[in-house]
Amino acid sequence: MTTTEGSIHELVEHRLRQSDLRYTPGRRAIVELLLRRGQPASIADVEAALPQVPRSSAYRHLVDLQGVGVVRRVAANDDFTRFELAEDLTEHHHHLLCTSCGSVTDVTPTEAFEHAVHAMVEEFSRQEGFAPLSHSLDVLGHCQRCR
């Protein structure tokens, strides 16, 4: 999927409106930061990039945006929760997690691989009576800088 930046903001605004929420400058700053980074961001990243946004507001914005399906939480390998734009605003991807520095890198799978994943997920779901919504492959290892 190739979504233009403009249409993303329209979509975000629309989803917020559905829940009687406004697309305010604070919320927009968060979304633009996540768009710009293209990688999951921790609260520390947000604070560094947007010093004018108080921590409590940043958390609240992220929770609100998560509530309307614009933002997703990513559990990294260190103590910090990270946030990224939901996949339907960007594209489906997986994560490389560095066990040394905790960094998270997005990578895009091939179609062939995704077919294999879907078949496997189907099988798991049948076995366990589980209703799947999404999936993510996490690869643990050492990033270029840490190896």
Add this chain to the structure above:
Amino acid sequence: MTTTEGSIHELVEHRLRQSDLRYTPGRRAIVELLLRRGQPASIADVEAALPQVPRSSAYRHLVDLQGVGVVRRVAANDDFTRFELAEDLTEHHHHLLCTSCGSVTDVTPTEAFEHAVHAMVEEFSRQEGFAPLSHSLDVLGHCQRCR
């Protein structure tokens, strides 16, 4: 891989010894619990099953066991870190994460699927200069009880 319970304890003891650590009753109780459950356990699970082990000791044991490669941390979808035996003591598996109750269920992949994963991980690593160590597919959705 089919590892008997006895050989697991020998292996754990050996790995601890390598780091001048003893396989004490407290540590053994943790390992036995994780073996018995066969599923990732949170600290609350450990406390419930082993009320005689103080929380601080349970955490310390888990950290020690993680340090010698016997235990692995699992980031679930709720606020609680979970712990499971390292894959080389059990067998390679993936996780079904319930976004409603936070439960984590282990599932074992087919060989064909693992081949596809290895090829994809190879490709990611080449692209990003990343040195992979292990991987895990997390499927988000609703478990049988919550759906």
Add this chain to the structure above:
DNA sequence: CCATAGAACAAGACTCAGTCTCAATACAAC
């Protein structure tokens, strides 16, 4: 215009999972 109701916001108090400290105890080797 002004009023008003609900959303947004900043600041800081608060929670609690997880870590650290320290004094006491067990154990292994000599």
Add this chain to the structure above:
DNA sequence: GTTGTATTGAGACTGAGTCTTGTTCTATGG
């Protein structure tokens, strides 16, 4: 036994994340 090292329990401590409160913005309508 003595000594050095690992282990343990209890509780203090840390800090990411949440909640509360009082204030400010903004949309609507009279």
